[in-house]
Amino acid sequence: MTTSEAHETATNNAPWAQSGRQPSIAIIGAGMSGIAAVVKLQKAGYTDVTVYEKTDRVGGTWRENTYPGLSCDVPSRWYSFYFALKADWPHRYSYGADIQAYLEQVAEDFGVTHKVTFNTAVTELTYDAPCWHLVTSDGKQEIFDVVISATGILHQPNYPDIDGLDSFQGACFHTARWDHASELKGQRVGIIGTGSTACQIVGAITDQVSEMHVFQRTPHWLSPLPQIAYSTGWNRLLSAFPFMQRLAYHYYCRLMVHTFSAATVGNKFMQRLINKTCVKHLKDNVPDPALRARLTPAYDATCKRLIFCSDFYPAISRPNAHLITDAITQIEAQGIRTADGKLHELDALILATGFNAAAFVLPARVTGENGVDLETQWDGAPRAHRAVALPGFPNFWMVEGPTGPVGNLSLIAISEHQVDYIVSMLDHMKAEGLAAIAAKQTAYDDYNAAMGEAIKNTTWATGGCTSWYFDKSGVPNLYPWKPLHYLKSMRNPDYSEYHLIK
Numbered sequence: 001m002t003t004s005e006a007h008e009t010a011t012n013n014a015p016w017a018q019s020g021r022q023p024s025i026a027i028i029g030a031g032m033s034g035i036a037a038v039v040k041l042q043k044a045g046y047t048d049v050t051v052y053e054k055t056d057r058v059g060g061t062w063r064e065n066t067y068p069g070l071s072c073d074v075p076s077r078w079y080s081f082y083f084a085l086k087a088d089w090p091h092r093y094s095y096g097a098d099i100q101a102y103l104e105q106v107a108e109d110f111g112v113t114h115k116v117t118f119n120t121a122v123t124e125l126t127y128d129a130p131c132w133h134l135v136t137s138d139g140k141q142e143i144f145d146v147v148i149s150a151t152g153i154l155h156q157p158n159y160p161d162i163d164g165l166d167s168f169q170g171a172c173f174h175t176a177r178w179d180h181a182s183e184l185k186g187q188r189v190g191i192i193g194t195g196s197t198a199c200q201i202v203g204a205i206t207d208q209v210s211e212m213h214v215f216q217r218t219p220h221w222l223s224p225l226p227q228i229a230y231s232t233g234w235n236r237l238l239s240a241f242p243f244m245q246r247l248a249y250h251y252y253c254r255l256m257v258h259t260f261s262a263a264t265v266g267n268k269f270m271q272r273l274i275n276k277t278c279v280k281h282l283k284d285n286v287p288d289p290a291l292r293a294r295l296t297p298a299y300d301a302t303c304k305r306l307i308f309c310s311d312f313y314p315a316i317s318r319p320n321a322h323l324i325t326d327a328i329t330q331i332e333a334q335g336i337r338t339a340d341g342k343l344h345e346l347d348a349l350i351l352a353t354g355f356n357a358a359a360f361v362l363p364a365r366v367t368g369e370n371g372v373d374l375e376t377q378w379d380g381a382p383r384a385h386r387a388v389a390l391p392g393f394p395n396f397w398m399v400e401g402p403t404g405p406v407g408n409l410s411l412i413a414i415s416e417h418q419v420d421y422i423v424s425m426l427d428h429m430k431a432e433g434l435a436a437i438a439a440k441q442t443a444y445d446d447y448n449a450a451m452g453e454a455i456k457n458t459t460w461a462t463g464g465c466t467s468w469y470f471d472k473s474g475v476p477n478l479y480p481w482k483p484l485h486y487l488k489s490m491r492n493p494d495y496s497e498y499h500l501i502k
Helices: 003-011 032-043 096-109 196-205 232-240 242-258 260-264 268-285 289-294 312-316 374-378 411-432 441-457 483-491
Strands: 025-028 049-052 122-128 131-136 141-144 146-149 171-174 188-192 211-215 321-324 328-332 335-338 343-345 348-351 365-367 396-398 436-439 498-501
Touching: 025 032, 025 141, 032 049, 032 096, 032 411, 131 146, 188 196, 188 335, 196 211, 196 312, 211 312, 211 335, 232 242, 242 260, 260 268, 268 312, 312 321, 365 374, 396 411, 411 436, 411 483, 411 498, 436 441
Parallel strands: 025 049, 025 146, 122 365, 146 396, 171 348, 188 211, 188 348, 211 321
Antiparallel strands: 122 131, 131 141, 328 335, 335 343, 436 498
């Protein structure tokens, strides 16, 4: 049966698993999760796949973010698809351009690119049993048997709600919308925020600008980034012996799981060790005691997302760098005015103010059974069953959905496990001749209630901080147990947690 015939059958509402045809599958997003979904679905024999990508290239967050100093805080050997390990990574921790090139190459090598409809956002999804009706930004309407949201987590920039933001006369842009036409060399630059992105930018450009003004609301803990450049000889060795690439992958996985990830979910020894490492990093790299005091957080390391950066402290200690801790009262044409009445004159303003972490597939309008609207149901506190499914939304799956970032693991590894889980569900539908699968409300409620209790014992809740992990519910929206437990659950689906609809 051809793809067009399959879509025609879907239009006639014949359940794919009962008619012996390929399911028509829509994937939203062509980032790393979307790429993983296409490759693994095709390997499992599901080939009628259409990917909708709102921009003109694959890559997701690594396409969107191109700011100076951009790098990954997960080792390259692990921040890779297991089905496409790369021997010749230039660095232990890859820079953004290298990761983007890798994702584009994988998409091309595995036939993903030609499955993508570029420059086409999905605006509406409506369930009409047993199919999903999809509407795109150009008004086109399609019908699919299955929808997989692979939109990622941090893709909608947050802009600060500060009086006068639009009145600033210099260059002004969000870090995820970096303006490469703006020349910052020799300029007076201001940056709002001190998270990971801001630290990388400050470390990368402070020695090039005339003045760097860093507006800090809350200090963050930083750990040094143990960066190294891989030698050509070492990369050739791994290329010649692929099993060494797999060994390196598993080594870095175990290293992260038993150190940083362990500290977040109750390993007190590891938590104390990370605290000491961060304190030493600060002391060794910020000689001025007054500046050091203003850079010292009043909460435990790992309470927020720990920042791995070796360049920020030396940069903020430079004579042309200024750390401003007074609250911003307004932005004016010439700069930023703070609560002490001072106007900090600027030529350029960078907004390192993060993303809407509660969006996921939103702002697409998603309507499930009985007209239930997903945005209304989530109401600023998105939840899912095992991060991939929702009651009342049959045949709708998410990769990196709510609580999908697990234990600060490699998001690529998590995505691969989640796609494998979804493939298992499709296989079960085919074997049992099912029209649809949807999470049971009781399973969803029990799972999220257990997470809500368990999160209280993690460093994210007990460490004394607030962070973007907290949503409207007032608790961190994160997986609270040991990360390997989650990966194990992805390998062993419990079909009793789902309505299996004939």
